[in-house]
Amino acid sequence: MAKFIFVTGGVTSSLGKGIIAASLAKLLQARGLKVTIQKFDPYINVDPGTLNPYEHGECYVTEDGAETDLDLGHYERFLNIYTSQANNVTTGRIYQTVINKERAGDFLGKTVQVVPHITDEIKRRMLLLGQDNQYDIVLTEIGGTVGDIESLPFIEAVRQLQWELPEEDLMVIHLTLIPYLKAAKELKTKPTQHSVKMLSETGVHPDILVCRTEEPLSNEIKRKIALFCNVKQEAVIEAMDASTIYEVPLEMLREKLDLICLKKMNITHYGEPNLDKWKGFLDKLKYPKSKVTIGLIGKYIELQDAYKSILESFVHAGAMNEVKVQVVNVHSEFITNENVAEKLQGFDGLLVAPGFGHRGIEGKIIAVKYAREHGLPFFGICLGMQMAVIEYGRNVLGLSEAHSVEMDPNTIHPVINMMEEQKKIKMMGGTMRLGAYPCEITPGTLAHRIYGETLISERHRHRYEFNNDYLDQYLAAGMVASGKNPETGLVEIIELPNHPFFIGVQYHPELKSTVERPAPVFVGFIDAAKKYNELKTSLKSAAPKDAVI
Ligand code: GLN
Numbered sequence: 001m002a003k004f005i006f007v008t009g010g011v012t013s014s015l016g017k018g019i020i021a022a023s024l025a026k027l028l029q030a031r032g033l034k035v036t037i038q039k040f041d042p043y044i045n046v047d048p049g050t051l052n053p054y055e056h057g058e059c060y061v062t063e064d065g066a067e068t069d070l071d072l073g074h075y076e077r078f079l080n081i082y083t084s085q086a087n088n089v090t091t092g093r094i095y096q097t098v099i100n101k102e103r104a105g106d107f108l109g110k111t112v113q114v115v116p117h118i119t120d121e122i123k124r125r126m127l128l129l130g131q132d133n134q135y136d137i138v139l140t141e142i143g144g145t146v147g148d149i150e151s152l153p154f155i156e157a158v159r160q161l162q163w164e165l166p167e168e169d170l171m172v173i174h175l176t177l178i179p180y181l182k183a184a185k186e187l188k189t190k191p192t193q194h195s196v197k198m199l200s201e202t203g204v205h206p207d208i209l210v211c212r213t214e215e216p217l218s219n220e221i222k223r224k225i226a227l228f229c230n231v232k233q234e235a236v237i238e239a240m241d242a243s244t245i246y247e248v249p250l251e252m253l254r255e256k257l258d259l260i261c262l263k264k265m266n267i268t269h270y271g272e273p274n275l276d277k278w279k280g281f282l283d284k285l286k287y288p289k290s291k292v293t294i295g296l297i298g299k300y301i302e303l304q305d306a307y308k309s310i311l312e313s314f315v316h317a318g319a320m321n322e323v324k325v326q327v328v329n330v331h332s333e334f335i336t337n338e339n340v341a342e343k344l345q346g347f348d349g350l351l352v353a354p355g356f357g358h359r360g361i362e363g364k365i366i367a368v369k370y371a372r373e374h375g376l377p378f379f380g381i382c383l384g385m386q387m388a389v390i391e392y393g394r395n396v397l398g399l400s401e402a403h404s405v406e407m408d409p410n411t412i413h414p415v416i417n418m419m420e421e422q423k424k425i426k427m428m429g430g431t432m433r434l435g436a437y438p439c440e441i442t443p444g445t446l447a448h449r450i451y452g453e454t455l456i457s458e459r460h461r462h463r464y465e466f467n468n469d470y471l472d473q474y475l476a477a478g479m480v481a482s483g484k485n486p487e488t489g490l491v492e493i494i495e496l497p498n499h500p501f502f503i504g505v506q507y508h509p510e511l512k513s514t515v516e517r518p519a520p521v522f523v524g525f526i527d528a529a530k531k532y533n534e535l536k537t538s539l540k541s542a543a544p545k546d547a548v549i
Contacts, residue, residue: 001037001127001130001131001133001169002129002130002131002134002135002136002137002138003130003136003137003138003168003169003170003171003267004126004127004130004137004138004139004140004161004165004169004170004171004264005024005137005138005139005140005170005171005172005173005261005265006022006139006140006158006170006171006172006173007020007139007140007141007142007172007173007174007175008049008140008142008146008147008155008158008172008173008174008175008199008204008206009022009142009144009145009146009174009175009176010145010147010174010175010176010177010191010192010195010196010198010199011145011176011177011191011194011195012145012177012193012310013144013145014146015176015177015212016175016212016239016245016248017071017141017142017143017175018039018070018071018074018075018141019074019245019248020083020173020175020210020239020248020252021037021075021078021139021141022071022074022075022077022078022152023078023248023249023251023252023257024035024139024173024189024249024252024257024258024261025078025079025137025139026079026249026278026510027249027252027253027258027273028136028137028258028261028262028270029079030249030273030274030275030278031258031262031270031272031273031274032269032270032271032274033136033137033267033270034134034135034136034137035079035135035136035137035138035139036075036079036081036083036087036129036134036135036137036138036139037072037075037083037138037139037140037141038083038086038087038088038129038138038139038141038202039068039069039071039072039080039087039088039089039128039140039141039143040087040089040090040122040125040126040140040141040142040143040149040154041069041088041089041090041091041143041144042090042091042142042143042148042150042154043090043091043092043143043150044090044091044092044095044391044430044483045090045092046090046092046093046096046430047066047067047068047088047090047093047429047430048067048068048069048090049067049429049430049432050429051320052449053300053303053305053306054300054302054303054306054460056070056305057070057303057306057308058070058073058303058305058306058307058308058309059461060072060073060308060511061434061435061459061460061461061508061511062082062083062084062085062087062435062459063082063084063339063435063459064084064085064297064435064436065085065430065434065435065436066085066088066434066435067430067434067461068083068085068087068088068309069088069143070305070309070513071141072087072088072357073308073309073312073332073511075087076512076514077312077513077514077515078249078514078515079514080514080515080517081257084514086125086128086129087129089122089125091150091153094118094121094122094125094153095362096490097121098112098117098118098121098515109266112471113248114153114156115153115156118153119153119156119157119160120453121319122153122154122157123157123160123161123164126131126140126157126158127161128511136267137265137267142154142155142158142329146174146195146198146202147195147198148201152202154334155199155204156201156202156203156331158170158172158204158451159202159203159204162203162204166335168264168265168266170196171205171207171208171261171264171265172204172205172206172504173206173207173208173209173210173261174195174196174199174207174208174209174210175210175212175239176191176195176196176209176210176211177191177192177212177213178191178192178210178211178212178217178221178225179191180213180214180215186251187215187217187221189221189225189228191226192209192211192225192229193225193228193229196209196228196229196230196293199549200230205230206229206231207231207235207264207461208235208237208257208260208261208264209225209229209231209235209236209237210237210239210257211236211237211239212239212241213224213237213238213239213240213241214240214241215240216238216240216505217236217238219233220422222238223234234256234260235260237252237257237260238255239251239252239255243286244282244285244286246278246281246282246285246315247282249275249278250275250278250279250282251269251521253273253275256323258273261338262375263406277516278516279517280301281316281319281515281516284319284320284322285315285318285319288318288319288322288323288324289323289326290322290323290530290533290534291322291323291324291325291326291533292318292325292326292348292349292526292529292530292532292533293326293327293328293346293347293348293533293541294314294325294326294328294347294348294349294350294351294526294529295330295343295344295347295349295350295351295367296310296327296328296329296330296351296353297330297332297335297350297351297352297353297363297367297384297410298329298330298331298332298352298353298355298360299332299333299353299355299359299360300353300355301329301330301331305403307353309354309508309510309511309513310351310381310510311327312513313509313510313513313518313519314327314522314526315524316513316514316515316518316522317513317518317522317523317525317526318526319518320509320518320523320526321523321527321530323526323530325526325529327498328347330343330367331363332360332361332362332363332364333359333360333363333366334363334369335363335364335366335367336363336366337366337427340366340367340369340370341370344367344370344371345405347376347523348376348377348529348530348532348536349376349377349378349379349501349526349528349529349532350367350368350370350371350376350379350382351353351379351380351381351384351525352364352367352368352378352379352380352381352383352387352388352503353381353383353384354381354382354383354384354461355382355383356383356406357406357407358407360466361383361387361407364383364384364387365387365390365391365394366479367379368384368387368388368391369391369395370503372388372391372392372496372499373498375532376532377500377501377525377528377529378499378501378502378503378504379501379503379504379505379522379525380503380504380505381396381504381505381508381509381510382461382462382505382506382507382508384504385493385494385505386404386416386450386464386466386504386506387411388448388472388494388502388504389402389415389416389466389479389494389504390402390403390404390415390416391473392474392477392479392496393413393415393470396477396478396479397470397473397474397477399413399415399470401413401468401544402415403415403416404417404464405417405418405464406418406463406464413470414467415466415467415470415544416464416465416466416467417464417465417467418463418464418465419462419463419464420463421422421433422463422464430465432461432462433460433461433462433463434459434461435459435460435476436457436458436459436460437457437460437485437507438455438456438457438485438486438487439455439456439457439483439484439485439486439493439507440454440455440483440485440494441453441454441455441456441482441483441493442454442480442481442482442483442485445480445482445493445495445497446482446495446497446501446503446524447482447483447493447495447501447503448482449524450503450520450521450523450524451520452520453455455486456483458492458505458508458509458511458512459507459511459512460506460507460508461508462506462507465490465491466481466490466491466494466504466506468489468491471491474494478496478497478498479494479495479496480494480495480496481494482494482495483505489508490506492505492506492507493505493506500528500532501522501524501525501528501529501532503521503525505521509521509522510522
């Protein structure tokens with residue numbers, strides 16, 4: 001059986017529990033231990049699949065087609081391992097299981113209660129990944145902030161486990177905030193004291209405090225925190241704001257977070273951390289040789305978390321290409337034929353983002369047209385690929401009413417159609433085409449050059465697809481369907497060979513990009529953007545001074 005580390009959060013949300021948990025897991029993995037992470041979310045939705053990105057950021061899809069919290073994306077990007085449905089549990093899922101059991105008669109005669117029935121189910125799920133000797137350590141991030149009513153049953157489950165498991169098999173890390181008061185020029189420990197007190201009142205006592213802070217913690221402050229919060233001084237860990245999240249594992253290594261955990265859990269079989277690849281990536285990230293600017297055309301741009309995996313994929317692909325990738329958000333709702341040139345001409349590449357519904361799609365189509373006509377590297381993901389198909393249909397094939405039935409159910413040219421198996425589906429939760437499916441790539445195409453292989457597997461989240469009734473027309477007009485599902489013929493990749501870089505993918509390559517394995521399409525796209533930028537710069541320097549380029 002594995003050992004368990006629980007990570008709770010105090011004082012405020014958004015302290016980065018996911019990053020701290022992923023960083024610790026990375027260090028333990030780098031020392032040769034088998035590690036996984038799971039997240040327990042306190043909301044009643046069975047999964048975040050039905051949540052608007054404005055509510056909860058991106059929905060992260062795993063290989064097995066689970067719609068999960070975006071922190072699982074961090075876990076995969078840091079650890080280079082796959083997570084699954086079992087790695088993300090919500091209160092909704094817990095209750096659903098317990099209520100289903102109640103209906104089935106499993107508790108006949110009993111009153112079903114939060115303690116023990118709900119907490120039993122929480123504990124069962126908390127321990128699940130630790131069975132079968134698959135992992136040495138299971139980290140569990142508890143969503144929400146200590147003191148929230150809704151996360152109480154999770155904390156209660158941890159309290160019970162503290163007594164049920166051997167002492168050295170379970171530990172608790174509490175992530176907290178030490179605010180710096182500018183006026184007083186002082187770091188303040190009181191919020192942390194209160195937060196630990198609140199946690200202790202529920203019967204859970206933290207072994208380690210990881211303190212988010214803008215200023216370094218002096219020994220004196222650490223001593224004070226240790227004294228008031230009942231932890232050893234060495235277990236008060238400083239977590240300063242980092243320039244990039246990928247710096248955090250090294251910061252935690254300096255603070256010996258991993259060693260303190262290993263000592264507490266009495267684990268002796270570990271080595272020196274092997275972080276060579278990680279450091280190599282960080283070096284490239286921190287010292288880029290040049291810069292490219294990418295326009296991200298989307299509609300959820302006010303919230304950075306809505307496109308989390310895409311933004312991180314750019315970081316990975318940028319480091320791989322040794323360029324800094326600056327991503328500029330462009331709200332698709334406000335792109336018009338009149339302003340498109342002004343809005344997009346400074347970019348070295350355009351990414352048209354995934355999405356749902358009608359809002360902002362005409363702007364996306366105008367942006368695709370601009371990229372196509374100006375030789376600007378273009379990359380469309382899911383809805384972005386579908387918009388590229390519509391744009392080509394309208395402006396090249398002359399099907400002026402080409403559309404997706406998602407936006408216009410009565411269009412006379414449904415070039416993007418609902419998938420057949422989706423037509424009979426009435427329930428919205430977890431019913432899209434989700435998770436990993438194979439894609440066969442045509443040799444000699446851009447996709448083939450990008451992936452270097454002819455059979456790939458990528459993750460999906462969609463209800464609509466390229467309508468193959470129109471395929472011949474598109475092929476005759478110069479578009480290439482370079483990737484298809486080998487069984488169903490569903491078009492997975494489209495490209496334009498007479499363009500420097502124009503690719504649209506029905507799947508979500510951003511979900512498989514990790515520090516050690518950047519997504520090939522992102523790498524190819526950034527390489528194209530780099531070349532575009534170099535060409536632009538050389539044309540500018542070669543041109544007479546008064547020429548307009
Ligand atoms: N709304 C489109 C579909 O369901 C695209 C989905 C997406 O971009 N993830 O097919």
